Amino acid sequence: MRKNIVAGNWKMNNDLDASIELVHELILATDDIEIGNTRIVVAPTFVNLQKVREISAGSRIEVAAQNMHQESNGAFTGEISSEMLLNIEVNDVILGHSERREYFNETDEVLAKKASKAIENEMNIIFCFGEQLQDRKSGNHFKIVENQLKKGLFHLTAKEFGFVVLAYEPVWAIGTGETASPEQAQEMHAFIRGLFADKYGKEISEEISILYGGSVKPNNAKEIFSKPDVDGGLIGGAALKVDDFLAIIKAF
Ligand code: PGA
Numbered sequence: 668m669r670k671n672i673v674a675g676n677w678k679m680n681n682d683l684d685a686s687i688e689l690v691h692e693l694i695l696a697t698d699d700i701e702i703g704n705t706r707i708v709v710a711p712t713f714v715n716l717q718k719v720r721e722i723s724a725g726s727r728i729e730v731a732a733q734n735m736h737q738e739s740n741g742a743f744t745g746e747i748s749s750e751m752l753l754n755i756e757v758n759d760v761i762l763g764h765s766e767r768r769e770y771f772n773e774t775d776e777v778l779a780k781k782a783s784k785a786i787e788n789e790m791n792i793i794f795c796f797g798e799q800l801q802d803r804k805s806g807n808h809f810k811i812v813e814n815q816l817k818k819g820l821f822h823l824t825a826k827e828f829g830f831v832v833l834a835y836e837p838v839w840a841i842g843t844g845e846t847a848s849p850e851q852a853q854e855m856h857a858f859i860r861g862l863f864a865d866k867y868g869k870e871i872s873e874e875i876s877i878l879y880g881g882s883v884k885p886n887n888a889k890e891i892f893s894k895p896d897v898d899g900g901l902i903g904g905a906a907l908k909v910d911d912f913l914a915i916i917k918a919f
Pocket of ligand 1: 676836840841844880882902904
C-alpha cells in the first residue's frame with residue numbers, strides 16, 4: 668500500500684536556533700498522534716541538516732535535504748553530494764523543486780542524473796515538477812508535466828521507483844496563496860498515475876505516492892488530501908509554523 672507523506676520544505680528559512688526549536692516542537696507534538704502510515708518529513712537548509720537529523724533521531728520526524736549534486740565529489744564549489752548526505756544519516760532528498768529549476772537553471776537532464784545518483788546510493792527522492800501559469804492558461808499543462816517526468820525519471824527501472832515519491836507543484840500555486848482546486852489536483856495526479864501505468868504497469872503506478880504542493884494550508888489540506896490520487900503534500904510556508912504544519916498532518 669502506498670504511503671501518505673507530509674513533507675515540509677523550509678527553503679532558505681530558519682537559522683540554527685529556529686530550526687532546533689521547530690523540530691523539537693514537532694517531535695513533541697507528533698509523539699502520540701494517530702497518523703496511521705503517514706510519513707512526516709522536514710527539509711532544513713544544508714547548514715542545519717545534521718543538527719536537525721541528530722535531534723529527530725528515534726522520533727517520527729524524518730529529515731530530507733533540499734537538493735544535492737549529481738557527482739560524488741570534486742571541484743564543484745558550493746555543492747553537496749549524496750554521499751555527504753548519507754554520511755550524516757540523511758537518506759532523503761528533494762530534487763527538481765521549481766525554485767531550483769527557475770533560479771538555478773536545473774534542467775530535466777541534470778535532474779535525471781541527480782535522480783540516478785541518489786537512487787544508486789539508495790536514497791529516497793521527492794521529485795518535484797509542475798507547469799507555469801502560462802502553460803495552464805494555454806492548456807499545455809499535461810504536456811509540460813509529461814515531458815518533465817519522461818525526461819527526468821523515465822530512464823529509471825521499475826524497481827528503482829521504490830525510491831521515488833512524486834510531488835506535483837504547479838508553479839503558479841507556490842507561495843502565492845492560490846492553490847489548485849482539489850479537482851485540478853486530482854485530475855493531474857490521475858493523469859500522472861496513468862503515465863506511469865502505461866510505462867511501468869498498473870501495479871508500479873499504484874505504489875507511487877504523489878504529493879501535491881502549492882499553498883497547502885490548514886484550511887484546504889483536508890479537501891485536497893481527500894482525493895484518491897493525492898497521497899500527501901509538500902508544504903512550504905505553512906511548514907514553518909508548528910501549529911499549521913501539525914494541522915496539515917492531522918488532515919489525514
Ligand atoms: P508553499 O510552497 O506551500 O509556500 O506554496 C510549496 C513548495 O514550494 O513546495
